[in-house]
Amino acid sequence: MGRTATHGWSAAVIKAYAESIGATVRTAQRHAAQNTDDFQRFTRGVVGDAMVKTPVDVAPLPVDAPMSALGPPAAPPEVGIDDENLSETGRMLKAAWTMWREHYRQWNACRGGGVDRMGKPITADHPMMLMHAKILIDLRKAYNDALAKHQSWQIDARRLIPVNEFHAFRSEFLLPVTSLMRNAPPELAPLVNPGNQQQAIAGAQQWLTQRFMPAVERMLEGLAGLAPSLKSA
DSSP states (O other), X not given: OOOOTTTTOOHHHHHHHHHHHTOOHHHHHHHHHHTOHHHHHHHHHHTGGGGTSOOOOOOOOOTTSOXXXXXXXXXXXXXXXXXXXXOHHHHHHHHHHHHHHHHHHHHHHXXXXXXXXXXXXXXXXXXXXXXXXXXXXXXXXXXXXXXXXXXXXXXXXXXXXOHHHHHHHIIXXXXXXXXXXXXHHHHHHHHHOTTOHHHHHHHHHHHIIIIIHHHHHHHHHHHHHHXXXXXXX
8 A cells, every 4th residue: 555754644544534624635634744633533443453454355245235324314305405495404414415425425436346437346445445434424423413403493493393292283183173073974964964864974974984084194194294203314
């Protein structure tokens, strides 16, 4: 592996460190040359002995392997919306997910397997794979933090219904109305068709089953979709 004057670290490591701290490569080179505490923590946590020892010869995973636990979740709706139409928290959520997806793509490429555009086998790049894995772990936390802040903003802006408010609304209003409608056929039959109450009850029950209850179920599903998810990514 090639070495540079910056304490023997390769250009790939310097670039990865620069990206991790949001600095230029020149600044990263200076940190490496000075062997700062931040640079030491980065190299210990990301690369370890893999940068100074030859990696164990292992078969790279196929590129079509099942999604890794390091991969991002499904894209939030904000990813498909222009930045100018998003709140600040929405833009942060979109950026966090986009970065997570990109670094996962790079990590996946570093695993090797498959062929490049010239038809040559792609070999595994173990040091870079380890670095991207470390970054992915940090990006998972950054995404979860951004998601929590965005959901908090949505709740404050009344664009999202908190779970406890939804359940309170459901218990106080929706369930009593649903119960009232279920009991409506026998109560209304004498009023709407006193001469043939059984026919009135049968017709009303058919309407409830085919029209009213499906509408209520769709409404409940829609309201449930507005509540924040209790699962973390």
